[in-house]
Amino acid sequence: MPQIQELEGRFKVTEADRRVVAEFKKNPVGHHTPELQQVLNRFRGAPMADKYCLIIETPFKKWRLGQTTGDRAQPVKPLDKTFTSLEDAEWHVFKLRWKMHTGETLK
């Protein structure tokens, strides 16, 4: 998994931001503290290449993890991971993104 290279002089997500992890896990979508929101802005504002998304497999029941490509000639890539809860999907992707930004593996 490639490590995200942030621009110098800009906000970087680091292990020091770990205090927002529990807040996200408890409530992935909705009201957030400014600290968590700043982390999520980095995560969710990523360019489209290899950006995580969810493909609806069974409406309101089952979703497959996917990645957009950022290239119109290359369609969305379905991945080998499915979810039956959107909260679980958000948490899974949060952990993937955390690893990309900080190098740390969350449990």
Next chain:
Amino acid sequence: MLKLTAYADKISVVPGEDISFMVNCEAGPKYKADLVRLRCGDENPEGPGFQETVVKSSASKTYKGRKQTIHAGSFACVASAPALEGLESFTLQAYIWPSTPTKGTQGIISYWREVPKKTGLALIITKRDGSLAVCLGDDEGKIEVINSGKPLVAREWYFVAVSYDAKTKEVKLYQEPLKSHGRTDDHAFVKKKSTLKSVGSHDCPLVFGAYFNEIDKGRVVCKGHFNGKIDRPRIANRVLNRAEMMEAAQGPIPSHLMADLVGVWDFSVGITTTTIHDIGPNRLHGRIVQMPARAMTGHNWDGSEMNWHHAPQLYGAIYFHDDDVIDAEWEVDFTFSVPKTLRSGLYAIRLRAGDTEDYVPFAVRPPRGKATAKAVFLLPSASYLAYANERMATDAPLAQLLTGKLSLLSAQNMYLDQHREYGASCYDVHSDGSGVCYSSRLRPVLNMRPKYSCWLGGKGSGLWQFNADTHIIDWLESTGTDYDVVSDEDLHHEGLSVIENHQVLITSTHPEYFSKEMLDALDAFKAKGGRLMYLGANGFYWRVAFHKSVPGCMEVRRNEGGIRAWEARTGEYYHSFTGEYGGLWRRNGRAPQTTAGTGFSAQGFDISSYYRQKPDAKNPRAAFIMKGIKPDELIGNFGLVGDGAAGLELDRADRLLGTPPNALVLASSENHTNIYLVVCEELLINYPGLGGQENELVRADIVFYELASGGAVFATSSIAWAGSLSHNKYKNNVARMTGNVLKRFIGPAPFS
């Protein structure tokens, strides 16, 4: 993956009229069609569930399936003519503004035949190095490409030309940038002898912005689509020298060149039409295909004029895109004559084959000039067009920032992602990054479907536009209220007559796009005592224009202000279809507050919130609205769209923007997340604290006011409102409030 996709030739139909359906079936040899009346398209198990009723009809049959394809990419073409077929020596010239010179072979001016043997002549951008080139083909299928060897710089104007002398075989190629940049070597003049014995003749069409490939079921199909602008293309029947080229380019055409010029196309003539005009002696007029953009600034535009009507000579360019699609031009699979007895409502043709299905929705109107109910629902077909086949979830990095969650991709999103030829929406950009300013319904519009859930539609049901609007239809059905359905296009083309016999007009959740004709009709309706129930938000926002000769084709120019998925280039703010100044109605003197009392104020797409009652809720004038609702009740702290009635896009009352002085603000929403942000037209100076937790402009106002005509207006100011109507089996304060208003608005007593 979808295996059935279809569209109709109409968005609405009067009983007794025909409506035709074009179907692409890749699911097998047959498919079944049924007519259904739609009630609720939301499959959310937390809600009322999907509801449709099959209606017996002559359309309900099994049909033979076949694959139908779309050929994307715009161009202009001219039928072959003796003046072209007799060319031996020639000059081709134009001004061009290429936007993707390195993407591959692109035709600029091509008089070319591809099969059975390649022959003809074409001025192109070559795939070798993105430089200008001439491609020549003899009668034997042998072709020769001579290029300038100097790559064109994207988004710069060039004068380009090629001449060919049939006797000496001498080719001269001119690539002249109109603006020079330091250390940029893009100027070229190449003189070279062709190795071909001659240039072959044929009778295929002359094409601008691509090169001719074949005729497929009556459709001219091209290859090598050009991205960028072409201005003042000319063809001469001899070698012109540089000075003569300039004379031909600038006009008026001098008499000594009249006999030598085969075609002198002026794209600034007939901008509102689909015709391109040859102002030279041969009158080789042609047509545009798949609606490349007109009223585009030309090579000589200098900022001295913004309105193409005032200075058409500055607007001689057409902007071609390799992904323009306005008409799929599919063959008709079946035509259905709508029975005269079919009651007005929201219908669809449901298509099924194996485990795949598609729906093609349409409105059945009441008979012309009549109302068959006191209430009429205005199906926002203009807004559906603007969003038609929108691709932000797969294309736009900001999508997950707007929604504050992972994007959920439906089967339709996945299909559109793999089928770019289905065309984009006015929320997307073309492959070269320029904005999509035209949209059409003469192609499958896969997000205008029941059962479709949209990444933008908030947590929960995830509904946007068409499918969200079925929540209103569902609620109307639940109340037992009779209602008619008419579309925006009906209002645009037929005006007040479409709604004047109704007592109350009910809007959709998001009637964002309005033409002047539509707005005038709605204003007249109110002036005649009509009642308006605005059950949504961000309505009456963008000014749009419909093409006068191409049905179902709409234009929007995203000018200067407003929430914009792209920005119109400076100088291109006036609609090509009508010449009207585009952009926000707020910038056209009719802010949404003048139409419905409230106007767009903030947006966010994660979770919704609730409304808190305001002092005006106790005003006796509002008693009929608040009947049965306790003074301390929060309004709409529940719902299928983001768990609240106030969400997605929010409108507010503002006297300075036109909210009438007698308007009552009954309740306002609060406690929105910081994903919700103030709209950018409010930001004269940007500042911190624009989110829902801090900014008072992040709110939806429920507004009521009486009209001098005896009519009245009720505005809920939130897209999510309709998602709360069915809560607790339709027994809740959102449904109660809406029902109270409908009951009074339908009644005959005028408001004083």
